[in-house]
C-alpha cells in the first residue's frame with residue numbers, strides 16, 4: 001500500500017499538537033510508510049483575519065500520482081453570503097507561485113506569493129494547483145486527494161494558500177475566493193529530521 005493519510009500527517013501533527021492522544025512516537029509513524037517516496041510539506045501560517053488557523057499540508061509522490069493531504073484547525077465558522085460579501089467557507093485552496101509566506105500588507109495578506117501556479121497556462125479551474133475546497137467541521141478540515149497534475153519536485157519552493165471564500169472554479173484568474181487567510185511554504189520532507 002502507499003503512504004496513507006495518518007503516516008504522512010502524524011509527524012507534523014505531533015509537532016503542532018504534542019498533547020494529541022496517540023502521538024507517541026514519530027519514528028513509528030515513519031516506519032509505517034514505505035521507504036523511498038519523495039514527500040514535501042507546508043506548515044500553515046495564519047493571516048491577520050483568523051489568527052487561530054494552523055495546520056499542515058503534505059504532498060507524497062506515489063506510483064498512482066501525487067497524494068495531497070491537509071489537516072487544518074482553527075478555521076472560522078461558516079457564514080452565508082451577505083450583500084457583496086461572499087460566504088465564509090468552504091475555503092478556496094490552491095498552490096500559488098511564490099514561496100514566501102510573509103503577511104505583508106494586512107489589507108492584502110500574503111500578496112507576495114503571487115498568483116496561482118499555472119505552469120501549463122490553463123484557465124482557472126484547471127490550473128495544476130487548483131485544489132478541492134476545504135470543508136471544516138467545528139473549525140477543523142481534513143482532506144486527502146490524488147492528482148497527476150504535478151510531482152513533489154515541481155512544487156518545492158511554492159506555497160499553499162487558503163482563502164476565506166469558496167472557489168467558484170470559473171472566475172478568472174483565481175476563482176473569486178477572496179482574502180488569503182493562511183499560507184504555507186512548500187518544503188522537501190527530510191525523514192532524517194524527524195528521528
Ligand SMILES: [Cu+2]
Nearest residue numbers: 093094161163
Ligand atoms: Cu489561491
